[in-house]
Amino acid sequence: MLMTMMLRPIATHLRRSQYPNDKTHFNRHQEHRRRPPAAAFCSLRRRIRPLFCSASDDVSLQQLLHQFDPKVPIDEAVTPPSSWYTDPSFFDLELHRLFYRGWQAVGYIQQIKDPRDFFTGRLGNVEFVVCRDDNGKIHAFHNVCRHHASLLASGSGQKSCFVCPYHAWTYGLDGQLVKATRITGIQNFNVNEFGLIPITVATWGPFVLLNLDKEIFPQGEADSDIVANEWLGSCSTILSTNGVDSSLSYVCRREYTIECNWKVFCDNYLDGGYHVPYAHKGLAFGLQLQSYSTTTFEKVSIQSCEGGSMERKDDYDRLGSKVLYAFVYPNFMINRYGPWMDTNLVLPLGPRKCLVVFDYFIEASLKDDKDFIESSLEDSERVQLEDIVLCEGVQKGLESPAYSTGRYAPTVEKAMHHFHCLLHQNLSNDCVVE
Structure with missing residues (x-):
């Protein structure tokens, strides 16, 4: 029951942010694009939702969690049970609550030191691409074409734009859709509403970080001190x-x-x-x-x-x-x-x-x-x-x-x-x- 209640607001959000197919949905989608955390996380929620849908699953997971008690001092404590390392449903819970939240190190600055540099990666079910545009600004996006979900890029290197290998839809390094091929006759289509889904990106020291559930910074990268505090806490200076x-x-x-x-x-x-x-x-x-x-x-x-x-x-x-x-x-x-x-x-x-x-x-x-x-x-x-x-x-x-x-x-x-x-x-x- 807890997991079902937990996901209800996510399901509500998904109904508002799925890829649109009429003008009303376009408007709703555009509104959510102005609130980046929803846009950046919506595809994750859509994938995760079927994994946690029954009260019995939730009870089982809670039982696994309670087999370890963090309040017991280390000299008396037992380690987490082996099921934490073997149970598929526990693994799914980890993806949702650990890896799709908070700052995650995904690369290093030298991979995108010059304009048009990019690199790709995968975190759980999330395919991402990080790039530096011609103005030197760093961006991160879900590495998924908005047309029929093909992966856009692979590996690393330099690109002036991202061209989908499936149907050649083309995106700028700022994520905007600049070319949609062979769409003559399509109705209620606004090119400005089909850019790549953004992901919050920041840097600290030599590292590039992503945060899948944090609001996109409207003025560019986050302040490094803020990121350091959220990611490293009080030991950032020590490092x-x-x-x-x-x-x-x-x-x-x-x-x-x-x-x-x-x-x-x-x-x-x-x-x-x-x-x-x-x-x-x-x-x-x-x-x-x-x-x-x-x-x-x-x-x-x-x-x-x-x-x-x-x-x-x-x-x-x-x-x-x-x-x-x-x-x-x-x-x-x-x-x-x-x-x-x-x-x-x-x-x-x-x-x-x-x-x-x-x-x-x-x-x-x-x-x-x-x-x-x-x-x-x-x-x-x-x-x-x-x-x-x-x-x-x-x-x-x-x-x-x-x-x-x-x-x-x-x-x-x-x-x-x-x-x-x-x-x-x-x-x-x-x-x-x-």
């Missing part, structure tokens, strides 16, 4: 003063498809270095694990560790004197060490599959040192392959009848517990949209 900034040079991207729930990868990242001496012996040799510490903020946890082994100069150079691992809820990780920064973006692909996107950055003074870059990437690749084995093994264990819940190691797994408490809070909140 920016520890080398997380746009001065770094971009190196490359690597992607890994992993057969595990997206939270398994996050949990692995958040165990306070617990698994490092057992699973990453090469990495452990370059870290002073006894110095590992964890600090939690509103939506961020920072794990830090002293780095550097004087016995192995190469590791000392790569890791530097201090390593900082920042987890930005719900699915973004920033790793800053030595002259390097790499980011891990975990994208859910299903209850038991995720895509992890690694982007690598380096201080400008070393951007041409190919040997150092190559050896560092090899070290990183080794760690990631070791983590894939771990995460896929955990997923199989979670699906086994032998496991239901576990316990936390209180001195090291504080960041993981913090993550689970935030999950419970967000998933338990009523999803009512005015």
